[in-house]
Amino acid sequence: MNELQLKYGCNPNQKPSRIYMENGANLPVKVLCGKPGYINFLDAFNGWQLVNELKKATGLPAAASFKHVSPAGAAVGLPLDDTLAKIYWVDDLGALSPLACAYARARGADRMSSFGDFISLSDICDEDTAKLIKREVSDGVIAPGYTKEALELLQQKKKGNYNVIQIDPDYVPDPIEKKQVFGITFEQGRNELAVDDQLLSHIVTDNKTIPADALTDMKIALITLKYTQSNSVCFVKGGQAIGIGAGQQSRVHCTRLAGNKADNWFLRQSPQVLGLKFLDTLGRAERDNAIDVYIGEEYMDVLADGAWEKIFKEKPEVFTREAKRAWLDRMSDVTLGSDAFFPFADNIERAHKSGVKYIAQPGGSVRDDLVIECCNKYHMAMAFTGIRLFHH
Numbered sequence: 103m104n105e106l107q108l109k110y111g112c113n114p115n116q117k118p119s120r121i122y123m124e125n126g127a128n129l130p131v132k133v134l135c136g137k138p139g140y141i142n143f144l145d146a147f148n149g150w151q152l153v154n155e156l157k158k159a160t161g162l163p164a165a166a167s168f169k170h171v172s173p174a175g176a177a178v179g180l181p182l183d184d185t186l187a188k189i190y191w192v193d194d195l196g197a198l199s200p201l202a203c204a205y206a207r208a209r210g211a212d213r214m215s216s217f218g219d220f221i222s223l224s225d226i227c228d229e230d231t232a233k234l235i236k237r238e239v240s241d242g243v244i245a246p247g248y249t250k251e252a253l254e255l256l257q258q259k260k261k262g263n264y265n266v267i268q269i270d271p272d273y274v275p276d277p278i279e280k281k282q283v284f285g286i287t288f289e290q291g292r293n294e295l296a297v298d299d300q301l302l303s304h305i306v307t308d309n310k311t312i313p314a315d316a317l318t319d320m321k322i323a324l325i326t327l328k329y330t331q332s333n334s335v336c337f338v339k340g341g342q343a344i345g346i347g348a349g350q351q352s353r354v355h356c357t358r359l360a361g362n363k364a365d366n367w368f369l370r371q372s373p374q375v376l377g378l379k380f381l382d383t384l385g386r387a388e389r390d391n392a393i394d395v396y397i398g399e400e401y402m403d404v405l406a407d408g409a410w411e412k413i414f415k416e417k418p419e420v421f422t423r424e425a426k427r428a429w430l431d432r433m434s435d436v437t438l439g440s441d442a443f444f445p446f447a448d449n450i451e452r453a454h455k456s457g458v459k460y461i462a463q464p465g466g467s468v469r470d471d472l473v474i475e476c477c478n479k480y481h482m483a484m485a486f487t488g489i490r491l492f493h494h
Contacts, residue, residue, distance in 0.1 A: 130273035136265035149222025174215035177207030177342030202230035323439025433457030
């Protein structure tokens with residue numbers, strides 16, 4: 103089969119819609135369940151490339167959670183500690199497989215953005231991962247295969263309409279890629295850049311010590327950025343993206359957006375948030391929304407009389423700005439990746455507030471010396487890759 107008809111394009115009025123192989127070859131995908139749409143496949147194919155590269159770069163199973171052609175989260179399959187299992191709402195599932203841990207991390211880092219995601223898995227989907235997926239609000243999943251038990255679980259989701267796609271892991275695309283805009287065909291060579299130790303070997307700061315786990319986090323950041331709408335910045339810690347800023351015209355706005363998401367990820371691990379007593383009837387999505395408001399500036403929306411009673415068993419104390427800052431000051435050893443150079447040191451100042459210690463970026467700004475000077479002020483280690491990673 104070299105063609106697949108879709109329900110519609112980006113929007114319901116954009117018909118007809120299809121995916122097909124221009125050279126007449128068979129499509130490298132099979133739809134095992136559901137009817138994926140145009141955006142579903144954009145997310146699926148970008149996400150598959152991301153997790154496939156992560157697996158090759160780290161040797162670990164990888165997962166990504168995509169929304170609107172950018173990842174909301176990406177991670178490798180490292181074990182979850184008790185705190186992460188709790189804030190990702192998987193502490194009731196017991197020990198998880200490495201692939202399930204990868205998806206729990208990818209989904210859990212920014213659960214607000216991951217709501218209704220398209221999932222990409224580097225490995226054959228196992229039962230643990232399917233159990234996790236089955237209970238989340240999601241549009242679909244792409245993987246190189248599915249165990250019998252996993253497929254049966256996923257086929258029950260959305261009354262049998264959940265999108266399940268199997269991709270041929272041996273498929274290699276043509277080295278030249280094309281797309282059309284306004285009836286005009288664009289053509290370019292694929293971005294086949296390998297993100298490896300050599301790419302990260304040019305360390306330009308006084309601090310030149312980058313431990314192995316930080317080097318892995320740098321690879322995760324850069325590979326994630328390869329498939330994130332530019333401009334983009336990615337904060338990573340412990341084998342997972344914890345804040346992604348995508349599609350902003352100003353780089354510092356990317357850094358602020360990603361940094362705020364990273365801060366929220368860490369604030370969710372604070373005693374104030376872990377101690378929230380939700381009503382038993384409240385679902386995971388409602389709890390995520392309540393936490394997001396509680397740790398933000400609009401906290402009275404969930405703490406006002408008449409509001410908190412619908413969410414909590416007991417009225418929480420206000421999480422003051424001072425208390426939040428004191429908790430965030432504990433965050434450390436965070437890695438930051440950027441898809442293009444930092445033009446000003448304000449990005450480094452913002453990164454420092456979110457515990458960044460390691461940075462990977464192309465370099466090449468006329469103000470590189472000021473950016474390096476700011477990194478040295480905070481004893482950060484920064485590698486210049488020399489390669490831009492724009493993605494559009």
